[in-house]
Every structure is written in structure tokens, then in C-alpha cells.
Amino acid sequence: MxxxxxxxxxxxxxxxxxxxxxxxxxxxxxxxxxxxxxxxxxxxxxxxxxxxxxxxxxxxxxxxxxxxxxxxxxxxxxxxxxxxxxxxxxxxxxxxxxxxxxxxxxxxxxxxxxxxxFTETPGDEEYRAELEAQGDKRGSVWLHQQLEKVDPISAKNIHPNNIRRVIRALEIFHCTGKTMSEYQEGxxxxxxxxxxxxxxxxxxxxxxxxxxxxxxxxxxxxxxxxxxxxxxxxxxxxxxxxxxxxxxxxxxxxxxxxxxxxxxxxxxxxxxxxxxxxxxxxxxxxxxxxxxxxxxxxxxxxxxxxxxxxxxxxxxxxx
CATH class of the missing domain: 3.40.50.300 (P-loop containing nucleotide triphosphate hydrolases)
Incomplete structure (x- = not known):
């Protein structure tokens, strides 16, 4: 164009x-x-x-x-x-x-x-379901702590109560080996x-x-x-x-x-x-x-x- x-x-x-x-x-x-x-x-x-x-x-x-x-x-x-x-x-x-x-x-x-x-953002439904179950069991703070371990930048920008976005960031890392910010940079x-x-x-x-x-x-x-x-x-x-x-x-x-x-x-x-x-x-x-x-x-x-x-x-x- x-x-x-x-x-x-x-x-x-x-x-x-x-x-x-x-x-x-x-x-x-x-x-x-x-x-x-x-x-x-x-x-x-x-x-x-x-x-x-x-x-x-x-x-x-x-x-x-x-x-x-x-x-x-x-x-x-x-x-x-x-x-x-x-x-x-x-x-x-x-x-x-x-x-x-x-x-x-x-x-x-x-x-x-x-x-x-965004349609090309990788996903893993099984892994997502597992995280949702863990979130229900252990709470949003635990989920957020998992994100802090692999992607501290996203963890800083995403509130622990925003469970859907925390899980999405974890899912992107799980699927690509890249953090959410690294994936967006690409x-x-x-x-x-x-x-x-x-x-x-x-x-x-x-x-x-x-x-x-x-x-x-x-x-x-x-x-x-x-x-x-x-x-x-x-x-x-x-x-x-x-x-x-x-x-x-x-x-x-x-x-x-x-x-x-x-x-x-x-x-x-x-x-x-x-x-x-x-x-x-x-x-x-x-x-x-x-x-x-x-x-x-x-x-x-x-x-x-x-x-x-x-x-x-x-x-x-x-x-």
C-alpha cells in the first residue's frame, strides 16, 4: 500500500x-x-x-x-x-x-x-486451563508470583487481580519462550x-x-x-x-x-x-x-x- x-x-x-x-x-x-x-x-x-x-x-x-x-x-x-x-x-x-x-x-x-x-499470538488451551485451576485453588497473588519469576516487566505492569492478563502473559512465555514484551517487540x-x-x-x-x-x-x-x-x-x-x-x-x-x-x-x-x-x-x-x-x-x-x-x-x- x-x-x-x-x-x-x-x-x-x-x-x-x-x-x-x-x-x-x-x-x-x-x-x-x-x-x-x-x-x-x-x-x-x-x-x-x-x-x-x-x-x-x-x-x-x-x-x-x-x-x-x-x-x-x-x-x-x-x-x-x-x-x-x-x-x-x-x-x-x-x-x-x-x-x-x-x-x-x-x-x-x-x-x-x-x-x-493478535490472531497470531500463540496459545495453549490445556496450559491455560491448568493455570485457571491453579488460580482458583491458590489465588491471584500466587499466579502473579509465577509471572514475576519469568517476566518481571509484565508482572510490574499487570495488576495481580487482572487474572486473565496474568495468565495470558504466562501462556505467551510458555508457548514461545519469550516474555510478553519481547513478543510484542517482534x-x-x-x-x-x-x-x-x-x-x-x-x-x-x-x-x-x-x-x-x-x-x-x-x-x-x-x-x-x-x-x-x-x-x-x-x-x-x-x-x-x-x-x-x-x-x-x-x-x-x-x-x-x-x-x-x-x-x-x-x-x-x-x-x-x-x-x-x-x-x-x-x-x-x-x-x-x-x-x-x-x-x-x-x-x-x-x-x-x-x-x-x-x-x-x-x-x-x-x-
Missing amino acids: TRMEKEKVIVLIGPTAVGKTNTSIELAKRFDGEIISGDSMQIYRKMDIGTAKITTDEMEGIPHHLLDIKDPDEPFSVAEFQQLVRKKISEIHSRGKIPLIVGGTGLYIQAVLYDYH QSHELQYDVALVGLTMDRDILYKRINLRVDVMMNLGLLDEVKGLYDEGVKDVQSVQAIGYKELYDYFDGKIGLDQAIETLKQNSRRYAKRQLTWFRNKMAVTWYDMTEGSQHSKIIDDISEFIAGKLQLKSNK
């Missing part, structure tokens, strides 16, 4: 609280775009405040996709995300619009943009689209202050009630509530820690996540970065980003 035949896609990435939402709306207006959420947790219904999901007012009439498509007790995989987003990209182009993927979940976005073949690095990949960054101290403030705002908006609603419904030991903002408050509802400590831990985990996001994007993807530290220069930054996108994709800006 030649460059001219590839569908054009704008991608906006960056750590939590850096200003992706406002920037994405501005860019969608300028390039007649529709926005696809690139966040692995905003797909869940009833999880609005803790995932910093965009509100209808904030959308300013710009169509948004892949929000609120799953119940919190439903699993969701990178492979499913890849399939859904690629379908949306084609749909948006068929309307004569430009798709704009916005988010911070690095692996998910990378899987869409590059030639990842995937093709050819871009599937004509992409303008834009990253937003910020002075770390200022970003961390913004993250702390965001958590305070979330609490004022009713995050505690949002999480309590899920807790009272019995939504436990599933993928969705391992998200930052939910697991910390679950510990509070379980009586493991006090509320003040839960909020402090939430802030700390959010800061650490932002750091991991930046590391991932810088190591794994060819991003053109824009520094958002100077808030007063926001309109100039938008102009610079727009100029880059217009040149990279040969698009005309509405400004």
Missing part, C-alpha cells in the same frame, strides 16, 4: 492532566475531525469522573467515539480496541471527516497504528496509516501539581459516590476497577486504609502513571512533542501543532 492510499489519522497523546481534551477539540474544529477515545478506561459506563471522561458540554458538538461502550464488569482487550478503532477510522473517512485519536494508553494506540497481529513496525503523531508534555513539577489538583477536583465532583456505586453493585475483581482512581477508593471501602490515605495514594499513583506514560511514548513511538508549560501561549501552540499536521498529512486547516 503506498503512502497516498493510506487513510490519514491525527493522533494526540500525552500524560494525564497535560491538556489533551481542550487541545483535541481545537484540532477537531480546525481539521473537520471526529474524536476517537484512545483511553482503555473511558470505554466503561458509570466511570466518568475517575477517568476524566469528557462531558457533553466540553465536546462542543464534536462527535466522540468509543466512550461508554462496555459495562464495568465486562473485559476489554487490546485486540478488541484495535478492531473497533480501525473500523471507526474507516467510518469517519467515509463521511469525509478526519479521525483524531486522543488518549494516554500507549499500547492500545500503538496496536492501532502498527501492524499488530511485531511489525510498519505504520498502517498516514499519521501525524502529536505529543503534549509539560514541566514535571507543574504537571504533578495539576495532577494533584485534578484529584481534588474529582473528589469535589463526586468521585467517592461514583466509586461507592460500583462497590455497592458488587463490581469487584474485574479489569475496570483496577484503574487508578477506583482501586485506591476500593481499599478505603474495604477498610484497609483511611480516606485521606486513599486520596494521597491516588495522587501518587496518578503521578507515577504520568511518568510511565511519558517513558512509553518516548521509547516506543516517533512523536513530535509540544510543551504545554506556558499556558498563556496555548493559542500559539495550537497554531504550531496545526501547521505540523497540515504539512504532514497535506490537509487544509479551517483557520
Whole structure:
């Protein structure tokens, strides 16, 4: 497929609280775009405040996709995300619009943009069944410890309660002798689209202050009630509530820690996540970065980003 035949896609990435939402709306207006959420947790219904999901007012009439498509007790995989987003990209182009993927979940976005073949991921049903039985007998912590022994990197990135993903990582190692990250490295690095990949960054101290403030705002908006609603419904030991903002408050509802400590831990985990996001994007993807530290220069930054996108994709800006 030649460059001219590839569908054009704008991608906006960056750590939590850096200003992706406002920037994405501005860019969608300028390039007649529709926005696809690139966040692995905003797909869940009833999880609005803790995932910093965009509100209808904030959308300013710009169509948004892949929000609120799953119940919190439903699993969701990178492979499913890849399939859904690629379908949306084609749909948006068929309307004569430009798709704009916005988010911070690095692996998910990378899987869409590059030639990842999840159907070719090796499997062993017998071994998987054995691990599931051992998990039922010995518990999720034991399973996670087995993963730590063979694949410490994946073990660090996968929560012990995410049993399905722990087992998948063990299965990949069992079948290939490679860790999950090594297996993913072996995937093709050819871009599937004509992409303008834009990253937003910020002075770390200022970003961390913004993250702390965001958590305070979330609490004022009713995050505690949002999480309590899920807790009272019995939504436990599933993928969705391992998200930052939910697991910390679950510990509070379980009586493991006090509320003040839960909020402090939430802030700390959010800061650490932002750091991991930046590391991932810088190591794994060819991003053109824009520094958002100077808030007063926001309109100039938008102009610079727009100029880059217009040149990279040969698009005309509405400004």
C-alpha cells in the first residue's frame, strides 16, 4: 500500500492532566475531525469522573467515539480496541471527516497504528486451563508470583487481580519462550496509516501539581459516590476497577486504609502513571512533542501543532 492510499489519522497523546481534551477539540474544529477515545478506561459506563471522561458540554458538538461502550464488569482487550478503532477510522473517512485519536494508553494506540497481529499470538488451551485451576485453588497473588519469576516487566505492569492478563502473559512465555514484551517487540513496525503523531508534555513539577489538583477536583465532583456505586453493585475483581482512581477508593471501602490515605495514594499513583506514560511514548513511538508549560501561549501552540499536521498529512486547516 503506498503512502497516498493510506487513510490519514491525527493522533494526540500525552500524560494525564497535560491538556489533551481542550487541545483535541481545537484540532477537531480546525481539521473537520471526529474524536476517537484512545483511553482503555473511558470505554466503561458509570466511570466518568475517575477517568476524566469528557462531558457533553466540553465536546462542543464534536462527535466522540468509543466512550461508554462496555459495562464495568465486562473485559476489554487490546485486540478488541484495535478492531473497533480501525473500523471507526474507516467510518469517519467515509463521511469525509478526519479521525483524531486522543488518549494516554500507549499500547492500545500503538496496536492501532502498527501492524499488530493478535490472531497470531500463540496459545495453549490445556496450559491455560491448568493455570485457571491453579488460580482458583491458590489465588491471584500466587499466579502473579509465577509471572514475576519469568517476566518481571509484565508482572510490574499487570495488576495481580487482572487474572486473565496474568495468565495470558504466562501462556505467551510458555508457548514461545519469550516474555510478553519481547513478543510484542517482534511485531511489525510498519505504520498502517498516514499519521501525524502529536505529543503534549509539560514541566514535571507543574504537571504533578495539576495532577494533584485534578484529584481534588474529582473528589469535589463526586468521585467517592461514583466509586461507592460500583462497590455497592458488587463490581469487584474485574479489569475496570483496577484503574487508578477506583482501586485506591476500593481499599478505603474495604477498610484497609483511611480516606485521606486513599486520596494521597491516588495522587501518587496518578503521578507515577504520568511518568510511565511519558517513558512509553518516548521509547516506543516517533512523536513530535509540544510543551504545554506556558499556558498563556496555548493559542500559539495550537497554531504550531496545526501547521505540523497540515504539512504532514497535506490537509487544509479551517483557520
